[in-house]
Amino acid sequence: MPPRAPSEESLMKTRILDITPNRLLKATLTALNVSLNVSIAAAGGLLTTSCTTSSSEYTDPDKAEILDDRWSETDLKKTASFLVDQVLARPWLQEYKTKNGGKAPVVIVDQIENRTDEVIDTKAMTDYVQDELINSRKVRFVSDxxxxxxxxxxxxxxxxxxxxxxxxxxxxxxTGADFMLEGSVTSSVHSKDGGGEKTVYYLTTMRLTNIETGEIEWTGKKELKKAFKKAGFGL
Known part of the structure; x- marks a missing residue:
């Protein structure tokens, strides 16, 4: 008796059984490939991050730099040094020494006032002025x-x-002080229409007052002006 031919239903089941494992294998390999690619990308990102380094170095604190339109340590030093040189060069100092047998006057420094809209460390500026005057040996100081x-x-x-x-x-x-040195910092900002150009102006004034008589013996000022222009970016 000849063998019975397989039915259409049996053939269909065979095809399904043959195809299903292949599809499962392909899907599994695809998932593994995606997972591997993600892992490699993550590892590459970590490697890039770990290899990225920042650089830093010491620079000369006396080097004049203009980094932005705000008050800086360069402004502080330029202003304080100028005013110290000015107060020591004016007639009041020699006049006092002449009247007092060559004795150096005693000065007390009041903290410089910040009258700007910026955060300015006027305590640092006051200390700078005091240090320079003390080290000049031309005046004596008492504590604030x-x-x-x-x-x-x-x-x-x-x-x-x-x-x-x-x-x-x-x-x-x-020891009682003979003179009080005080001062202030003010500023003004000007911008052209469109905001492309900006000018910042600082004015620092100082005055020396005779404590006994109330007379102002010296006044000095230092002006600073910074101009900025925004750079354009072409497409």
Missing amino acids: VNVRKRLLDELKYQNSGAVSEKTAKKTGNQ
């Missing part, structure tokens, strides 16, 4: 108000009986 309050507290403590009389410092021996 805040320091003197702390000194007074210490003197009171030393004379409270808690410290031995041999080491306690006496009150009434501090």
